[in-house]
Amino acid sequence: MTRPGTDHPAPLTDPSGPTDSESHPMPNVLAVIPARGGSKGVPGKNLAPIADAPLVVRAVRAARAARLVGQVVVSTDDPGIAAVARAAGAGVVERPARISGDTATSEAAVLHAMDTVEQREGTALDVVLLVQCTSPFVTADDLDGVAGAVLGGADSAFTAAPFHGFVWREGESGGHGVNHDKAYRPRRQDRPQDWLETGAAYAMRAPGFRTERHRFFGRTTLVPADPARVLEIDDPHDLDRARALAPLLDGTAGRLPTRADIDAVVIDFDGTQTDDRVLIDSEGRELVAVHRGDGLGIAALRRAGLPLLILSTEQNPVVAARARKLRIPVLHGIDRKDLALKQWCEEHGINPQRVLYAGNDVNDLPCFGLVGWPVAVAGAHDVVTAAARAVTTAPGGYGAIREIASWILGKELSTS
Structure with missing residues (x-):
């Protein structure tokens, strides 16, 4: 299509002409x-x-x-x-x-x-x-x-x-x-x-x-x-x-998530809520240490109405016990955490781009790629830190989850 007297194609819209949609439908x-x-x-x-x-x-x-x-x-x-x-x-x-x-x-x-x-x-x-x-x-x-x-x-x-x-290009003569x-x-x-x-x-x-x-x-x-x-x-x-x-x-340097950014919080367990160490007693039972401040932060997030989930590859009674203590759901013994997270989001009608996922190791990376706010705890694996949108100052097991809760809730956490 060209205009008379030119070799150039005519525009698909003519802003100088009528604007009613029947005469000039919007281009597809x-x-x-x-x-x-x-x-x-x-x-x-x-x-x-x-x-x-x-x-x-x-x-x-x-x-x-x-x-x-x-x-x-x-x-x-x-x-x-x-x-x-x-x-x-x-x-x-x-x-x-x-x-x-x-x-x-x-x-x-x-x-x-x-x-x-x-x-x-x-x-x-x-x-x-x-x-x-x-x-x-x-x-x-x-x-x-x-x-x-x-x-x-x-x-x-x-x-x-x-x-x-x-x-430059290199050839036979240099x-x-x-x-x-x-x-x-x-x-x-x-x-x-x-x-x-x-x-x-x-x-x-x-x-x-x-x-x-x-x-x-x-x-x-x-x-x-x-x-x-x-x-x-x-x-x-x-x-x-x-x-x-x-x-x-992106203009997001240094910005941390707030309540306006987040519709759900999903948390890894080992290395995120713990320091990634396991103690084994004389009967072979595994023991881990958690941080009381994390429990306070999770309780505040729960009271704020945010859906919460613990997601872990470990099939371990201690994971389930911690979830019961915190009164939040848990999925553990999960090989493909990203698929489990996607299904959980679909079941709860949550857009993954409005999920904060906190993790520390390479098996968390697929979930990082799915959510809008991937967060690494301090001391996480280098590739996890590189892929994170935000990184806590506290390591896993030392209040990292409470820190994340303070980002999201701000003064609401301190007064709850």
């Missing part, structure tokens, strides 16, 4: 987030937690917050990813095995998702977005930027960051400049502006994308993105960098 804009289960470089990458949420959830949140996006779907072959995506508010397109392997392209996933959505709803798409959840700091503004570029007349658009580096003459080194302000494709967000006119079957066609617009937010998760070191940057880029 779909955001597709490819998130297959099999990642070789970083196993389970799309469910890897960054700050308060897995990568796929961060992408869903950005897409749902975008003003110009009408619908968000996650294309996946993995039931775990599908469940997390649905919990975050996205639709799910089950991706067939033929386009789920290591050589499958993102374009194939997007085309399949487009077909599925159009068949489900019986309406044609105008614009489709490809949103990569391996870019953890993509924003709603990024997505509105690329969607707006296409709605405004471009055929395709993508996020790009200004780039000033000198790119290194040579790619974007510069190696014999001439101009000042930055004297060089043409180069742009780096961020890999985060793309938008395409749906009919043209179907025809061309690739994301860059026709008139392509570059949409500027914040260079500080450019990061793609390709290896475990990238995950570490993202987790270090998240408090700064």
Whole structure:
């Protein structure tokens, strides 16, 4: 579609014209987030937690917050990813095995998702977005930027960051400049502006994308993105960098959860409510030490009306006895704590993103990836601390749970 006398496509909306919905229906804009289960470089990458949420959830949140996006779907072959995506508010397109392997392209996933959505709803798409959840700091503004570029007349658009580096390539005769003459080194302000494709967000006119079957066609617009937010998760070191940057880029550095953030509290037992040591008496019975302050904090959370749960892999009478003492439910002897937690949330109608989960060791990481507030106690395993959104100052067994209760209840705890 082009305007007479130009080679450029006409915008899908004309803000200068009438605004009634019959004359100018809203464009049908779909955001597709490819998130297959099999990642070789970083196993389970799309469910890897960054700050308060897995990568796929961060992408869903950005897409749902975008003003110009009408619908968000996650294309996946993995039931775990599908469940997390649905919990975050996205639709799910089950991706067939033929386009789920290591050589499958993102374009194939997007085309399949487009077909599925159009068949489900019986309406044609105008614009489709490809949103990569391996870019953890993509924003709603990024997505509105690329969607707006296409709605405004471009055929395709993508996020790009200004780039000033000198790119080299090594050949048989040695290194040579790619974007510069190696014999001439101009000042930055004297060089043409180069742009780096961020890999985060793309938008395409749906009919043209179907025809061309690739994301860059026709008139392509570059949409500027914040260079500080450019990061793609390709290896475990990238995950570490993202987790270090998240408090700064998310604007949550130093923030602790409050009652407004939390609908339920789930607590590991060994190493979280205890110091992770076990004493064995002469008859082989196991003994552990707990902190009275933790009991006070749990009682205050219970009186505040927060659902509570102890979740432990250990099948041990002492766990059940402690739960009875605290008058809260317990699930113990659990191999897959994340599945048990997910089921418990579903049974109680609780959004996992509003759950605080406190833990200390690697078997807590799957639960960290499921909830909105993963909390590590002081002295937790390094990888657990890195994955946590908050860390207590008190170690497990020394009042860490009371400390968490004070975050949530504040003055309410001190006066209860």
